[in-house]
Amino acid sequence: MDPLTRLYPLPESSCCSFENYNLTTEWLLNQTNHRPKVAVICGSGLGLLADVATDKKIFRYQDIPNFPVSTVAGHEGCLVFGMIEDTPCVFMQGHFHLYEGYSLCQVTFPVRIFKLMGVETVLVTNASGGICPDFKVGDIMIMKDHINLPGFAGQHPLCGPNDERFGIRFPCMSDAYSKDLRRLTLDIVSELGCSNYVREGVYCMVSGPNFETIAEARMLRILGCDSVGMSTVPEVTVAKHCGLRVLGLSLITNKVSLDYSREEKVNHEEVLEISKMRTEVLQKLATMIITRCQQQSINTH
Ligand SMILES: O=P(O)(O)O[C@@H]1C[C@H](O)[C@@H](CO)O1
Numbered sequence: 001m002d003p004l005t006r007l008y009p010l011p012e013s014s015c016c017s018f019e020n021y022n023l024t025t026e027w028l029l030n031q032t033n034h035r036p037k038v039a040v041i042c043g044s045g046l047g048l049l050a051d052v053a054t055d056k057k058i059f060r061y062q063d064i065p066n067f068p069v070s071t072v073a074g075h076e077g078c079l080v081f082g083m084i085e086d087t088p089c090v091f092m093q094g095h096f097h098l099y100e101g102y103s104l105c106q107v108t109f110p111v112r113i114f115k116l117m118g119v120e121t122v123l124v125t126n127a128s129g130g131i132c133p134d135f136k137v138g139d140i141m142i143m144k145d146h147i148n149l150p151g152f153a154g155q156h157p158l159c160g161p162n163d164e165r166f167g168i169r170f171p172c173m174s175d176a177y178s179k180d181l182r183r184l185t186l187d188i189v190s191e192l193g194c195s196n197y198v199r200e201g202v203y204c205m206v207s208g209p210n211f212e213t214i215a216e217a218r219m220l221r222i223l224g225c226d227s228v229g230m231s232t233v234p235e236v237t238v239a240k241h242c243g244l245r246v247l248g249l250s251l252i253t254n255k256v257s258l259d260y261s262r263e264e265k266v267n268h269e270e271v272l273e274i275s276k277m278r279t280e281v282l283q284k285l286a287t288m289i290i291t292r293c294q295q296q297s298i299n300t301h
């Protein structure tokens with residue numbers, strides 16, 4: 001047994017050995033001829049982003065070896081392979097969260113599968129609450145950066161033995177979100193005439209599942225967060241670690257209360273309703289980003 005395995009034994013049920021990543025990758029590659037270059041991770045209520053793909057091949061998460069299953073409303077739990085114009089893509093209709101009881105290795109499992117399949121770019125989407133006072137419900141925030149709040153407390157997907165086959169022990173995260181892809185997105189947004197509801201900002205991950213108290217929301221504002229959600233950061237961290245290019249789009253589905261006199265109460269149904277309202281524009285945006293980023297073959301990550 002190698003010394004690292006002895007120091008950090010993985011639980012019997014863990015999916016996170018290289019052999020398991022390989023097994024799932026090979027299983028999927030044997031079931032489909034698709035060889036995706038772009039992966040899209042669809043957040044709460046955003047699974048319809050996959051609807052615009054053609055030549056689809058769909059797998060339910062429960063049928064894929066080692067894959068976790070979705071337990072949250074608005075996360076369909078399907079992996080969809082398909083084409084966006086000439087670009088082979090794979091869509092995750094729903095992703096996984098710490099609050100569901102999954103380990104961060106399970107939450108991020110699909111990202112390493114994408115890497116092994118030959119994916120180069122990951123587009124992550126999520127629903128989040130707006131903290132920046134200028135943000136309105138329905139705004140789309142291009143993620144410029146993030147704060148990994150669970151990571152500060154040791155809930156970090158890269159804790160444990162580092163597998164050099166994926167990436168280095170101490171990865172740089174100061175450029176987690178590709179500048180080129182953010183610029184490209186801003187260009188497309190202005191072409192589509194939707195600059196009035198697209199922003200750039202900093203996303204903060206909390207573990208959930210409760211929404212924030214007012215004191216917590218005020219603290220996040222002071223920390224420099226523009227929006228807050230319960231996902232994405234682990235996937236982005238693992239994607240960046242293994243050299244994938246990342247773009248993050250966060251849909252502001254509600255305004256987070258910073259004021260004790262505010263009567264509105266956030267709930268998950270409202271989150272899903274706003275996601276549905278913005279589906280069409282997000283589909284258009286995602287399609288154009290995918291097509292153009294492949295055409296331009298931007299090389300810097
Ligand atoms: O899965 P995402 O981050 O898109 O969804 C957010 C966080 C919770 O899962 C859910 C709360 O309504 O929305």
Ligand SMILES: Nc1nc2[nH]cnc2c(=O)[nH]1
Pocket residue numbers: 127128129130206208210211212228229230253254255256266271
């Ligand atoms: N933590 C958190 N996650 C969200 N997801 C969508 N809205 C919110 C919110 O207000 N807070």
